[in-house]
Amino acid sequence: MTAAPVETSPKSSSERGKLARARLLRSLLPALSLVLVLLAIAWLNPRAISYFGFSLMLNLAIPIALATIAQMFVIAGNELDLSIGTFVGFVGCVTATWLKDAPLVGVVILLASIGVYALLGALIYLRNLPSIVVTLGMSFVWQGLAILILPKPGGKAPDWLLSLMAFKPPFVPFPIIAALLIAAVVYFGLMRTSYGVILRGSGGNAAALERAGWSLLRTKIVLFALAGLFGVLSGMALIGITTSADANIGNGYTLLSIAGVILGGGEFVGGRVSPIGAVIGALTLALAASPLLTFMHIPPDWQVAANGAILIIVLAARVLISRRER
Amino acid sequence: MKKLLVLSALAAMLASGTALADTSDKKIAFSNNYAGNSWRQAMLDSYAIVTKKAVADGVVAAADIFTTADKEVPTQAAQVQNLILQGYDAIVINAASPDALNGAIKQACDAGIVVVSFDGIVTEPCAYRVVVDFKDMGKQEVEQMAKFQPKGGNLLEIRGLAGTSIDDAIHAGILEGVAAHPEFKIVGSVTGDWDQTTAQKAVATILPSLPEIVGVVDQGGDGYGAAQAFAAAGKPRPTIIMGNRQDELQWWKEQKDKDGYQTWSASIAPGVSSLAFWVAQQVLDGRTDIPHDLLVPYLAFTQDDFEAALPKIPKGGVASHEYTQEDAIAAIKANIK
Numbered sequence: 074m075t076a077a078p079v080e081t082s083p084k085s086s087s088e089r090g091k092l093a094r095a096r097l098l099r100s101l102l103p104a105l106s107l108v109l110v111l112l113a114i115a116w117l118n119p120r121a122i123s124y125f126g127f128s129l130m131l132n133l134a135i136p137i138a139l140a141t142i143a144q145m146f147v148i149a150g151n152e153l154d155l156s157i158g159t160f161v162g163f164v165g166c167v168t169a170t171w172l173k174d175a176p177l178v179g180v181v182i183l184l185a186s187i188g189v190y191a192l193l194g195a196l197i198y199l200r201n202l203p204s205i206v207v208t209l210g211m212s213f214v215w216q217g218l219a220i221l222i223l224p225k226p227g228g229k230a231p232d233w234l235l236s237l238m239a240f241k242p243p244f245v246p247f248p249i250i251a252a253l254l255i256a257a258v259v260y261f262g263l264m265r266t267s268y269g270v271i272l273r274g275s276g277g278n279a280a281a282l283e284r285a286g287w288s289l290l291r292t293k294i295v296l297f298a299l300a301g302l303f304g305v306l307s308g309m310a311l312i313g314i315t316t317s318a319d320a321n322i323g324n325g326y327t328l329l330s331i332a333g334v335i336l337g338g339g340e341f342v343g344g345r346v347s348p349i350g351a352v353i354g355a356l357t358l359a360l361a362a363s364p365l366l367t368f369m370h371i372p373p374d375w376q377v378a379a380n381g382a383i384l385i386i387v388l389a390a391r392v393l394i395s396r397r398e399r
Numbered sequence: 400m401k402k403l404l405v406l407s408a409l410a411a412m413l414a415s416g417t418a419l420a421d422t423s424d425k426k427i428a429f430s431n432n433y434a435g436n437s438w439r440q441a442m443l444d445s446y447a448i449v450t451k452k453a454v455a456d457g458v459v460a461a462a463d464i465f466t467t468a469d470k471e472v473p474t475q476a477a478q479v480q481n482l483i484l485q486g487y488d489a490i491v492i493n494a495a496s497p498d499a500l501n502g503a504i505k506q507a508c509d510a511g512i513v514v515v516s517f518d519g520i521v522t523e524p525c526a527y528r529v530v531v532d533f534k535d536m537g538k539q540e541v542e543q544m545a546k547f548q549p550k551g552g553n554l555l556e557i558r559g560l561a562g563t564s565i566d567d568a569i570h571a572g573i574l575e576g577v578a579a580h581p582e583f584k585i586v587g588s589v590t591g592d593w594d595q596t597t598a599q600k601a602v603a604t605i606l607p608s609l610p611e612i613v614g615v616v617d618q619g620g621d622g623y624g625a626a627q628a629f630a631a632a633g634k635p636r637p638t639i640i641m642g643n644r645q646d647e648l649q650w651w652k653e654q655k656d657k658d659g660y661q662t663w664s665a666s667i668a669p670g671v672s673s674l675a676f677w678v679a680q681q682v683l684d685g686r687t688d689i690p691h692d693l694l695v696p697y698l699a700f701t702q703d704d705f706e707a708a709l710p711k712i713p714k715g716g717v718a719s720h721e722y723t724q725e726d727a728i729a730a731i732k733a734n735i736k
Contacts, residue, residue, distance in 0.1 A: 121484045129480040129506065133473055226496040315476055316505070317498035325471040363474065367465055367481035376466050377434075 095394075102394050103337045103353040106387055110360045117368040124246055131248035132238070132314055134359035136161065138252055139307035140326045141333035141355040142259055142348065143300040148334050149263070149346045150296040151276040152197065152204035156212035157304055157330050160186070161323030163215040164308025169228025169318035172309075176231070183305050190301025191294045198293040212327070219320040226319040230312045238313030251310075252352050259348035272296055276344025332384060333358050336391050361387055422683045426461040427676065428487040432475045432495040432519065434466045438669050441719045442493070442518070445670035449677075449721050458724075459680060472499040479503040482512075489513035489679040491672070494521045497564075513682045517675040518667070527682065529675045529693050531667040533565055536697045537572020540616045540640045541580055543663035547638045551582025552613030555605075555637070557591040557598055557625060559618040569618050576616075586610060591621035595646065599624035606632045615639040619666035620717075622647040642666040643698060643718040648709045661702050668698035668720040677727030688735060695730045 114130075115122045121130060140157055147154040164183065172179030193211065197204050240247050263269040274282045275292035283289055307326070312318055337354030339346040361383045371379045429446060433439055443464065450462035465482065467474045475495045480503055482490050490507055494500050494516055501523040507514050508525035517529035544554070556573060559566035577583050587609050591598030598621030606628060615625050619642020626639055636654070641647040641664035654660035674695060682689055698720050700708055712718050722730075 118485055120486060121481075126484050129484055130477075133477045133480070136473070226498045228498070311473065314502050315472065315499045316502040319472050319496040319499040321470075322472045322496075322499055325469055325474060359477070363477040364481045364484070367478055368485065370463065 098394055099338055100347065100350065102391055103347075103350040103357065106336070106390060107353050107357045107360070110357055110365060110387075114360065114364055114368060117365070121364065121368070124244075127249060128241070128246040130360060130364045131246065131252070131356065133311075133363075134356045135238075135248050135251050135255075136307045136311035136314070137326065137329055137333065137359050138255055138352045138355035139303050139310055140323075140330040141337070141351045142255060143303035143307060144330035145259075145334045145337075145339060145346045145348065145351045146263075146272075146296045146299040146303070147204070148331075148339055148341060149273050149276050149344050150194075150293055151279075151342050151344065152208075152293075152296075153331070153341070154208045154300060155205060155327055156208040156210075156215055157300070157307075158323045158325060158327035159212045159215040159219065160190075160301075160304045161308040161311060161326050162318075162320055163219040163222075163323075164305050165312045165315075165318040165322050166219045166223040166228065166320055168234070168309050168312040169230055170222055172234075173229055173231040187298055187301035187305060190304070191298035194293040194295075194297025195290060197297075198290050216320065216324075223318055223320050226317070228318045230316050230318075234309060234313040235316060238310065252356060256349045256352040259352075263346075263348055273344040273346070276342070329355070329358055329362075332388060336388055338391075357387065358384070421685070422459055422680055423457050425459050425488040425680075425683045426463075426486070427459055427489040427491060427679050427683075428482045428485070429462065429464045429672070429676070430475060430478055430482060430490055430492040430494075431464065431466045432493060433470050437713075437716050441669035441713075441717055442672045445668075445719050445721050446491075446672040446676060449670075449673035449723075453676070453680070459683075462676065467495075470495055472496045476500055476503040479507055483507050483510050487512060489515065489683055491675045491679050492516045492519075492521065492526075493672070494519040497522050513679055515675045515679040515682070517671050524691065527678060527689070527691050527693065529671060529678055529695055531671060531697050532694045533568035533667070533697070534572040534575070536665050536699075537569040537574075537616070538576040538579075539572075539665065539699070540663070541573060541576025541583060543640065544576075544583065544614045544616065544638060545580050547661050547663075548583075548613045550613075551580070552584075553586040553610055554583050555602070555609065555612045555615045555625075556585050556588040557602065557615065557617035557621045558588060559591065559593045559621075561590060566618065573616050583614070585616075586612070591617065591624065593618055593620035593642075595621060595624035595627075595644075597621075597624070599628045602628035603631060606634060611635070612637045618642065620644055622664075623650050626650055636660075638662050640664070641700075643668075643700065643712075645709070645712040645714055645716050645718075648700070648705050648712065648718070652706055652709060655702075655706075663699065663701060664705060665697050665699040666717065669717060670719040670721045671695065674722040674727055674730065677722060677724050678731065680724070681727060681731060686731075689731050690734050693730060693734050 140161055143157055144154055167179055167182050171182055193207060197207055242250060271287055272292055275289055279289055333355040334351050336357060337347055337350030362380055366380055434443060453459055454462055465478055467478055472495045490512055497520060500521050504514050504521050504523040504526050514526040516526050520528040577585060587605050589601035589605050591601055602625045614637050617640055622639045622641040623646045629636055639662060641651055641662060643664050643666035651662060708718050
């Protein structure tokens with residue numbers, strides 16, 4: 074007991090302080106970049122900073138945030154999900170067709186698709202397959218099923234979903250409340266419960282977990298099932314906003330969700346993820362990619378390239394800061 | 400000197416009277432979901448030419464073009480929402496999906512914004528749709544064929560991209576035309592995807608199994624490929640309806656110079672974007688009698704006028720036409736019954 078303070082030399086404590094500062098910076102970075110993007114938008118178009126403005130700009134960020142959370146669960150287990158985009162599209166097609174016309178069948182299909190995700194987790198663990206290969210294959214399966222369900226764009230979202238997504242609470246726009254709710258629920262579940270620690274541990278130190286008697290198969294299944302669950306929520310939220318579906322509607326979400334997790338302070342390996350960061354990352358990406366770009370009045374020939382450039386800049390800032398930590 | 404300037408400015412204002420209506424403070428945005436092929440490039444060019452002049456003339460305050468980075472629906476939906484926030488008075492849109500953007504379109508309408516869709520139209524009732532009469536185009540193909548091949552005979556049909564409304568409409572028109580001209584019979588049908596290479600392959604595959612063909616009815620972008628397939632197979636050259644592409648008209652000209660070959664060419668002009676712009680301007684001008692579904696004519700070339708148009712089409716491009724305000728007013732008038 075008494076020996077402990079002696080061992081801590083002044084040098085290592087200052088180093089520890091530096092590390093703590095870098096950690097703090099890293100956890101603040103997602104919020105910082107969001108504030109930066111918001112400031113830029115406020116400067117370019119003050120009209121956007123209003124109840125109406127936030128409702129419009131952020132409502133399409135909700136499905137992105139949900140897809141990012143789904144991706145985050147997969148990344149927490151050191152895997153990558155390349156099928157989340159087409160899965161969201163598939164869920165969208167089910168939502169706009171079955172869920173409206175035959176709600177019971179729709180619910181069964183959606184639950185079954187979460188089951189498929191859980192099975193994928195089991196398959197990846199048991200056969201020791203690279204998740205990139207399995208999920209890339211699945212992305213074509215989901216896309217194919219979506220086209221089967223809805224060969225031509227169309228369908229209609231169920232009325233309860235439409236009214237939910239169009240909900241206008243007093244004072245605070247709905248998308249902000251939804252984002253806070255998603256972040257809080259997932260933060261509590263993954264960061265504050267003991268099983269959440271196990272789940273993250275499966276990505277951080279799988280060998281230690283296994284030796285301690287935890288089933289890695291079970292953690293993998295749970296992580297993938299959670300990804301499936303949030304994928305379903307994302308697809309439903311998206312259709313609630315767009316009102317009708319298209320088989321290709323979610324394709325862009327795969328890369329957006331990965332970028333969102335990384336921007337939000339997550340790492341590809343080691344089970345280091347942050348739910349709050351991921352939600353903020355998703356909001357930042359959604360704002361930086363579209364409203365910011367539209368408000369900047371870039372000539373049409375350059376708009377596509379500018380979109381990519383903004384993504385690179387935002388992600389590069391994140392990498393620069395996390396490097397200081399090492 | 401100064402007085403002269405003022406006077407001439409006044410005269411100019413009087414002369415262009417109607418153009419200086421109360422839309423001079425209005426801003427119109429163009430939401431485009433894809434720019435990756437020659438047709439879309441021509442569409443953007445035509446739009447830029449017409450709107451630049453309109454802004455310079457003070458007809459509207461601004462006409463900005465926004466292209467999304469991908470062909471995705473959510474990206475364009477977000478773009479439309481941002482345009483609402485920017486306070487545009489009207490949005491001209493070539494939409495990624497006929498249905499899936501309706502949520503955003505409705506929000507725009509609710510914010511008092513005029514939405515005019517064309518080419519990729521939206522089904523939301525509050526928006527305007529500028530639609531080319533593809534069905535009539537298909538029917539007209541057979542009518543023209545009857546002129547060149549009065550004795551009738553066997554026809555080969557080349558279809559467009561499967562599952563699109565455009566392919567559906569042109570095909571229906573062709574069937575209607577054949578019903579009115581029983582001397583023609585469609586003996587074969589292939590899918591050409593509006594693409595010369597695809598069409599050439601498809602026609603080459605089916606040709607050996609077909610009887611003698613007198614004519615090819617198609618959808619544009621496939622005529623030159625069909626001609627190549629017939630030549631490669633050593634079959635007699637039929638009357639091939641063209642689709643306003645540069646390579647098609649060039650081939651037509653070569654054949655005409657050789658032996659007076661006759662045919663007809665039609666397609667949707669990419670410049671229909673400029674027509675949509677003028678429709679938006681007319682709605683902003685306070686006109687309330689404009690129907691929400693506007694059927695507009697396609698762009699056709701005949702034996703007499705195609706050679707004049709040919710030099711103006713860029714290599715690998717497609718013939719376009721920039722519409723004027725008068726064109727739009729005439730088109731609107733034709734749709735009010």
